[in-house]
Amino acid sequence: MKIIKKHTFKLCLLAFSLTLSSCALRSVPSEYSSVNLDVIDNNTLGNGNILIYNGAGILHKMDNTARLNIGIDGKSLGQIKPREYVIVNLEKGKHEFTALHIDMVNMRSKHEVEINDNTKVIKIEPTITSNKLTVTNVLPEKFETYITRPDRK
Numbered sequence: 001m002k003i004i005k006k007h008t009f010k011l012c013l014l015a016f017s018l019t020l021s022s023c024a025l026r027s028v029p030s031e032y033s034s035v036n037l038d039v040i041d042n043n044t045l046g047n048g049n050i051l052i053y054n055g056a057g058i059l060h061k062m063d064n065t066a067r068l069n070i071g072i073d074g075k076s077l078g079q080i081k082p083r084e085y086v087i088v089n090l091e092k093g094k095h096e097f098t099a100l101h102i103d104m105v106n107m108r109s110k111h112e113v114e115i116n117d118n119t120k121v122i123k124i125e126p127t128i129t130s131n132k133l134t135v136t137n138v139l140p141e142k143f144e145t146y147i148t149r150p151d152r153k
Contacts, residue, residue: 025067025102030078034149035087041139045120048092052077053085053140055125068124068131071098080124084149090115099124099131107131 037044045051056066070077072088073095080086097111107126111133113119120137140146 025069025079025100027067027079028069028076030086030151031075032072032077032088035089036148037087040087040143042120042137045087047117048089048115049087050090050115050119050122051085051087051139052080052122052124053146054080054082055123055134055140056082057125065101065103066126067101068126069100070124072096078149080149083146085146086149092116097122097124097133099126099133101126101131103128109133 035049037049040051052070054066054068056068066082067079068081069079072090077086077088092115095113095115097113098108099111100106100108103126107130109131111131113122113133113135118137119135121135121139123134123136123140125132
């Protein structure tokens with residue numbers, strides 16, 4: 001009986017550590033230069049300057065599955081954590097966005113986005129089964145609590 005308890009404890013410990021480590025999404029460096037603006041509002045965005053933010057909900061923040069690795073046209077934009085944003089300059093036309101988050105398995109999605117002079121804000125968020133991208137052109141609520149994504153190596 002003592003041996004069974006000992007092995008059960010080890011198996012539970014192993015399962016617990018695998019569960020915690022499986023949700024860890026490694027950061028990837030960005031191949032895009034971010035744009036720094038003194039003032040961020042609807043007047044300074046557009047004409048290629050696009051604000052991209054992570055709109056993850058409370059459930060993804062609680063279980064640490066809210067981090068997103070983003071790619072545009074096959075190049076890495078890097079990782080955006082909850083309440084972070086990045087501003088990039090994109091040419092007009094169609095662009096393919098890819099998003100990846102880990103929730104026990106890789107949740108990868110592709111999104112076709114048409115960029116024009118009026119495209120200003122893009123919200124990307126993890127969902128239970130994939131990722132969702134929405135061109136909102138509106139800054140998120142409580143935008144003052146968001147931070148610029150720091151450079152990650």
